[in-house]
Amino acid sequence: MKTITQPDEIQSWTMRQRCAGKRLALVPTMGFFHEGHLALMRWARERADALLVSLFVNPTQFGPREDLKRYPRDPERDARLAEEVGVDVLFMPEAEAMFPDGHATWVEAPTLCRGLCAVQRPTHFRGVATVVAKLFVLTNPSLAVFGEKDWQQLAVIRRITRDLNLPVEVHGRPTVREADGLALSSRNVNLSPEERGQAPAIHRGLLHVARLVEEGETDSSLLLASLGKRYAREMPLGRVEYMAAVDPDQLYPVEEVSGPVLVAVAARFANARLIDNILISRK
Amino acid sequence: MKTITQPDEIQSWTMRQRCAGKRLALVPTMGFFHEGHLALMRWARERADALLVSLFVNPTQFGPREDLKRYPRDPERDARLAEEVGVDVLFMPEAEAMFPDGHATWVEAPTLCRGLCAVQRPTHFRGVATVVAKLFVLTNPSLAVFGEKDWQQLAVIRRITRDLNLPVEVHGRPTVREADGLALSSRNVNLSPEERGQAPAIHRGLLHVARLVEEGETDSSLLLASLGKRYAREMPLGRVEYMAAVDPDQLYPVEEVSGPVLVAVAARFANARLIDNILISRK
Numbered sequence: 001m002k003t004i005t006q007p008d009e010i011q012s013w014t015m016r017q018r019c020a021g022k023r024l025a026l027v028p029t030m031g032f033f034h035e036g037h038l039a040l041m042r043w044a045r046e047r048a049d050a051l052l053v054s055l056f057v058n059p060t061q062f063g064p065r066e067d068l069k070r071y072p073r074d075p076e077r078d079a080r081l082a083e084e085v086g087v088d089v090l091f092m093p094e095a096e097a098m099f100p101d102g103h104a105t106w107v108e109a110p111t112l113c114r115g116l117c118a119v120q121r122p123t124h125f126r127g128v129a130t131v132v133a134k135l136f137v138l139t140n141p142s143l144a145v146f147g148e149k150d151w152q153q154l155a156v157i158r159r160i161t162r163d164l165n166l167p168v169e170v171h172g173r174p175t176v177r178e179a180d181g182l183a184l185s186s187r188n189v190n191l192s193p194e195e196r197g198q199a200p201a202i203h204r205g206l207l208h209v210a211r212l213v214e215e216g217e218t219d220s221s222l223l224l225a226s227l228g229k230r231y232a233r234e235m236p237l238g239r240v241e242y243m244a245a246v247d248p249d250q251l252y253p254v255e256e257v258s259g260p261v262l263v264a265v266a267a268r269f270a271n272a273r274l275i276d277n278i279l280i281s282r283k
Numbered sequence: 284m285k286t287i288t289q290p291d292e293i294q295s296w297t298m299r300q301r302c303a304g305k306r307l308a309l310v311p312t313m314g315f316f317h318e319g320h321l322a323l324m325r326w327a328r329e330r331a332d333a334l335l336v337s338l339f340v341n342p343t344q345f346g347p348r349e350d351l352k353r354y355p356r357d358p359e360r361d362a363r364l365a366e367e368v369g370v371d372v373l374f375m376p377e378a379e380a381m382f383p384d385g386h387a388t389w390v391e392a393p394t395l396c397r398g399l400c401a402v403q404r405p406t407h408f409r410g411v412a413t414v415v416a417k418l419f420v421l422t423n424p425s426l427a428v429f430g431e432k433d434w435q436q437l438a439v440i441r442r443i444t445r446d447l448n449l450p451v452e453v454h455g456r457p458t459v460r461e462a463d464g465l466a467l468s469s470r471n472v473n474l475s476p477e478e479r480g481q482a483p484a485i486h487r488g489l490l491h492v493a494r495l496v497e498e499g500e501t502d503s504s505l506l507l508a509s510l511g512k513r514y515a516r517e518m519p520l521g522r523v524e525y526m527a528a529v530d531p532d533q534l535y536p537v538e539e540v541s542g543p544v545l546v547a548v549a550a551r552f553a554n555a556r557l558i559d560n561i562l563i564s565r566k
Contacts, residue, residue: 007448015450019302104394105446107414109387129388130447136418137448163388164413165290165420167298 001083003090007098007138010091014052022049026141026168028132030088031055032072033081036176036184037146041085043173044145050121053082054091054135060099061127069076070271072186091139098134107133109159112251116152117275120241128153129160134269136166143169147176149183151262155251175276177203183276190272194237199274201234202267206278209263213280218257220245231267238267248279257282286373288312290381290421293374297335297423298475305332309451311415314338315355316364319459319467326456327428336365337374339416343382346412353554357471374422374423374438383418390416392442394485395534399435399547400558403524411436412443412533419449426452430459432466434545434560438534458559460486466559473555482557484517485550489561492546496563501540503528521550523555531562541563 004010004116018022025048027040045051055078062068082090092256107129116255136144151165153209154172161170176184184195193198205227224243231240245254248262257280264277287293300307308331310323328334338361345351358375365373368529390412401408419427429437437455444453461480465479465485474482488510495506507526514523531545540563547560 011448011450103446104392105443106391106393107447108389108391110389111387134446134448137450160388162415163386164390165294165417167294167420 001079001090002080003092003245005092005094005097010052010089010093011138011140013089017050018140018142023142024048024050024052024140026052026135026139026144027056028054028056028135028146030057030071030146030186031078032074032109032186032189033078034184036149036178036187038081038085039176040145040147041082041087042172044143046085047143050088051086052089052091052139052141053087054093054139056091056093056098056131056135057095058098058127058131059095060130060279061124063121063123063200065244066121067187067190067271067273070190072189088181098215106130107160107164109156109163112152112156113161115246115251115253116242116244117266118152119194120266125153125156129156133155133160136161136168140229141168143171145171145173148172148173148279149185149276151248151264152251155249158249181207183274185272185274187272187274191269192237192271195269195272198235198237199267200270201231202238202265202274202276204234205230206263206265210278210280213257213282215260218282220253220255220261223257223263227263227265230267235267238269241266241268241273284362284370286362288375288380290375290376293335293372293376294421294423296372297421300333301425306425307331307333307335307423309335309337309418309422309427311337311339311418311427313354313428313469314361315338315357315469315472316361317459317467317469319432321364321368322459323428323430323456324365324370327426327454328369330426331372334369334371335372335374335422335424337376337422337513339374339376339381339414339418340378341381341410341414342484344407345415346404346406346491349404350470350473350554350556353473355472381414382400383529389413390443390447392446395439395442396434398529398536399525399527400536400549401435403549408436408439412439415440416443416447416449419444419451424451426454428454428456431455431562432458432468432559434531434547435534438532442531464490466557466558468555470555470557474552475520475554478552478555481518481520482550482552484514485521485548485557485559486561487517488513489546489548489559493561493563496540496544498566501565503536503538503540503544506540506546510546510548514548518550521552524549524556526550
């Protein structure tokens, strides 16, 4: 496995690959790999001639009072895991190389960033969109793969990729979970044992909502009220930041479940903010 | 000369050129060519293996009360002139192909868009930045050439190109002028004969400011006050929208002329808004 830290170097290397007709797959990450990341890498590896993983804890997607400094890091372990999984190139730029002094450009999709996570994290998605646009331009991938846990992120990335004519197929892959249903997240290590015990309620609640829809309930406000009650009971250490039923692509709120609906939630524990979602379709 | 209207087609054609080691030059335009455009094309042609000109009246850079519908067009004459000047490919997409329904992404450099033209045209530069980012992604140029008349536009484009890691050299070229000093602009055709008679005062005033600086005046507010007096006297049909002395790269206002300073102005006539500027350096 090759490790590259310089943006110029990754750009000329990947351009040569693309011009040679090689299909490159990119898995953008912030490191501290868990099985969720590794599943994306394995899936991508099967669909490309070379697999590139970027490891960059992007400062521009953290707000001023957020957990940038607390974000867990272990680049040596990450490199080992990447190598084991068959990554060809690990791109690990410094923050100053990606966002040098004087950086002043933002990529934004404002209509997708009004609700859900954007309410509490108003500058998060412009940071995500900007760094992903830069990574796509720098690494010339044929395809890029993201986890569906960060559904709003995925919707924003699909949108900006299409709108900026970036020649990249964007793929979302299902969330990988612990045996008890908790979505894998690098932030899970910041949960106390007691919080960790309650956190699987997030996913159980979403499955409960899916069941209610299957049984015929279509009123979003009733569904979310029922979800809120469960969270209050089963997860007293987590403060629910939002619960929403939205259109899966456009992300606007949906009052009545008629077609596919995404139910998404965020819950804040003492040192970790967790998100999860479920895609529900009426039978 | 080849004419291409489909974004996909231009992207695959230009990518093949780039991969074959050809140096492509792009001159982005909104058409209605004058000698200013043609000078950019001739200059670019000498520095590349193939010359691409885009002709696209970008709706997203016009405000709701601006002159999109009145913007002069003559695509047949443009195609003839482009062919004469040695353009290899003319890229003329439809508005719906560049900004289809559901388009929701913007590229912005907000710190460069607080003053000058952005005050009266608050969404103009995000429209410019977005379309230029798209054109760069679609046409894979090695270099792109813009006129210095639109200095703020050029500063924004330099910034977003660097910040998004787009592998394009951005070149600015001097404003081409009529014999009486009026900067060439597609909008000049919308001047009445009397307005046309007064409009050269814009450039004369800028030369006057340069002379004052040469004579030792360094106080921006005095320089601009003197400029304003001349405009009131020599150009009563033009309402001065702004006069500013700014840093040439960052565009923040400069109170004292010590290094290079850009003096930029906009003046509004009945059916045309004209801009011009001069780069002044103290000897």
